[in-house]
Amino acid sequence: MKKSKIIMFFIFVLGVFTVTNISTTDGQMISKNLFKIKRNKNANVVMYDVRLDSKGNIDKSNPIDAYWILYDKQGQMRRSEIKAFEKRAYGFTIKYNVEGYYDLVLKAVPDTNIKVILLNGEPKVLIKINNEDAYLLTVFVFAKYNLITTKVLYYAITGVDIKTGFQITKKIAVH
Secondary structure (H helix, E strand, O other), X not given: OHHHHHHHHHXXXXXXXXXXXXXXXXXXXXXXXXXXXXXXXXXXXXXXXXXXXXXXXXXXXXXXXXXXXXXXXXXXXXXXXOOHHHHXXXXXXXXXXXXXXXXXXXXXXXXXXEEEEEEOOEEEEEEEEOOEEEEEEEEEEEEEEOOOOEEEEEEEEEEEEOOOOOEEEEEEEOO
16 A cells, blocks of 8 residues: 555656756756647647757757547546657657757648747747747647547637737637
């Protein structure tokens, strides 16, 4: 009984550790959360973190770490890698732009212009929401699920308006 409580404690700590900003024990790589994708299906989320090198620059060789945070029935969370077939929905491409930022294209919102930037040493995701410049927080995907297929009905992009500091959301219907 005592051993299981210790194991659950470490699972909890590991779960919290993956959601928050982390750095490796050798101090060489820092990972900071950029944004997440939520769904109406369950509480599980896809996290997108940026990797920074020891100098605080975005790691050019592997800038983004995307993974699941899965919750069990007791509310415990654990990290899980995105599987190959899931990358069709939650995958991304990223490439360095000579202007000093990264162009990020999410499979979930392929027509959306997304830039990963460093602002005063802090990574941000710059996006247009309702024609306003904003920092992306979440993408919420609302879908109809059945045994064979999933049909996305709409998604909502939420961020913080750069000018006002207020949270804004844009809901986009999928045809």
